[in-house]
Ligand SMILES: Nc1ncnc2c1ncn2[C@@H]1O[C@H](COP(=O)(O)OP(=O)(O)O)[C@@H](O)[C@H]1O
C-alpha cells in the first residue's frame with residue numbers, strides 16, 4: 001500500500017515521458033506518410049534482420065566481456081579496505097560524468113591511425129595497427145562506456161555479503177573454489193542480472209559508439225533508426241524498427257528481471 | 269573420556285598491538301562439554317575462532333588429537349562451528365543448508381538424504397526440509413544451524429553463544445536439548461557463554477575467563493563452591509566479598525569479627541579476600557550472632573527472601589526463607605565450610 005503512494009510521482013512522470021512517446025511511436029509505425037493505417041512499415045523490417053542480428057551479437061559480446069571484467073573488478077573492489085573502496089568508486093564513476101559523445105570522441109583519438117597508441121608504437125619502431133573502424137574498436141567503446149553499469153550492481157551485492165556466511169562455508173569444509181561457486185557467486189547473482197540489463201539494453205540501441213568508432217563499417221540498428229529520422233526522414237519505418245527493438249528490450253528485461261526476482265526471493 | 273582431543277598451549281593473541289589472549293593453556297577431553305565463561309570482550313569468541321582456524325595465534329600451539337594444527341586452514345579441520353548469529357546460507361533452503369558439508373565431502377545422494385532426515389528428527393524439525401531459512405523462527409533457525417554442523421559428525425562442535433538470541437523459555441528448553449544431543453551423539457562440545465547459570469547447568473568443565481586470562485578451570489560445583497578468586501566468586505552466582513585478615517591458619521577476621529575457617533597456608537596477619545554466598549548466612553538473635561546488622565531492604569524472590577543487611581562495615585546480601593522485617597536487628601553466623609578465603613587481588617571490591 002505504502003509503496004503505491006510512493007510510486008505516484010513516478011507513474012505521472014512515466015505517463016508523460018514514456019507512455020505518450022511510445023504511443024506516438026506506435027502511431028507512426030502503423031501509418032503511412034498520409035496518416036492512413038498500414039502494415040507496410042512492419043513488413044519492411046525483414047530487410048534489416050541482419051542488422052538486428054549484428055546489433056544483438058555486438059551487445060551480447062560487449063555484455064559478456066563487461067560481465068567478466070566487471071565481476072573481477074567488483075570482486076577485487078569488494079575486498080579492499082574501506083577508504084580504498086571509496087577511491088575506486090570515485091575513479092569508476094568519474095568518467096560517467098563526462099558526456100558519452102565526448103568520451104567516445106576521446107577514444108577515437110586514442111585509436112586513430114595517427115592516434116596516441118599508434119604514435120607510441122611508432123616511437124618503439126613497431127608498425128602501426130589498424131585499430132579504429134573495426135569490430136574491436138566498437139566493442140572496446142561499448143565496454144569502456146558501460147563497464148561501470150556492470151561493476152556497480154555486482155559490487156553492491158558483493159558488499160552486502162556477510163563474511164560470517166563465508167566462514168560458515170569454510171567451517172563446513174568448503175575450499176576457496178567451493179566458497180566462490182556455492183556462496184559468493186549465487187549470492188551476487190541479483191547484481192549480475194541487474195548489470196546484464198543495464199549494459200545489454202544501452203549497447204543494443206547505441207548509435208554514437210558505432211558511428212564514431214565503427215566509421216560506418218559497423219552498422220547497427222541504432223544507426224538505422226538514426227538515419228531514418230535524421231537523413232531519410234522516414235519516420236514510419238524508423239518507428240516500426242524502434243517498436244521491434246523495444247520488444248527485444250522488454251524480453252531482456254522480463255527474462256533477467258524475472259531471474260533477479262527469483263534469486264532475490266531466495267535470499268530475502 | 270580421559271583422552272585429550274584439543275590442547276591449547278601457551279596461546280598468545282594480539283590484535284592491533286593489544287593483547288587479547290595471554291598465555292592460554294587448556295586441555296579439552298574427548299566427549300567433554302567444556303564451557304568458556306566470562307564477561308563480554310574477555311576473549312571467548314577469539315579462543316573459539318582459534319580452534320576453528322579463523323584466528324592464527326601469534327604464539328603457542330593448537331594440538332588436535334596429538335597433531336599441531338596451527339597451519340591447517342578452517343576447511344580442513346575436524347571441527348564444526350555454530351556461529352553466534354547462526355550464519356545460515358540465505359539462498360538455500362533447510363535441506364540444502366544442512367546438506368552443504370556432506371555435498372562438499374561428496375557423500376552419496378541417498379546417504380545425504382538419510383542423514384538429513386535423521387538429524388532433522390534429532391533437532392525436532394521433521395518436515396521442515398523444504399522451508400526457506402528466512403521463514404523460520406529464531407529457535408528453528410538455531411536448530412538448523414545445529415543440524416548443519418552435527419550432520420557432518422564432527423569430532424568437536426564449537427558453539428558461540430548459540431542461545432543468546434532466544435527468549436528465556438526457549439533458551440531453557442534448548443539447553444536441555446543441546447545437552448541431550450551432546451550425550452546422544454558423543455561429541456565434544458566447546459561452548460561459549462556469558463551466562464553463568466547456563467554454564468553451570470550444562471557443562472562438565474567450566475573455564476572462567478577475564479581479560480584474556482583463564483581465572484579458573486573446574487567442575488561447575490567446584491567453581492561455585494571454591495572460587496579461585498574474588499572475580500570468579502563475583503561472576504559465578506551472587507556473593508558477599510569483603511576484605512579480611514588471615515590471623516593464622518584456620519582463623520580469619522572480617523567485618524570486625526573473628527571466624528574459624530577451613531583454610532590455611534596464607535601466613536599470619538595476611539590481608540585476604542573473603543567470599544560468603546548469600547544463602548550460606550544463618551540468621552539468629554542479635555546477641556547470638558558473630559556479626560550484628562540492621563535489615564534495610566527485603567525482597568521476596570519466590571523461594572526465598574533476599575535481604576540487604578547493614579553491619580558496621582559492610583552491606584550484606586542474605587538469602588533466607590526466614591522473613592525479617594525491614595528495620596529489624598539481626599545476628600549473623602557463618603560456619604567454617606562456608607567461608608571462602610582467597611588471595612588478595614589488586615582492585616577487588618570493598
Ligand atoms: N578482528 C579483531 N580485530 C581487533 N580486535 C578484535 C578483533 N576481534 C576481537 N577483537 C577484540 O578482542 C577482544 C575479545 O573479543 P572476543 O573474543 O570477541 O570476546 P568475547 O567473545 O568474550 O565477548 C575484544 O576487546 C574485541 O574488541
Ligand SMILES: [Mg+2]
Pocket residue numbers: 309312313314
Ligand atoms: Mg563473543
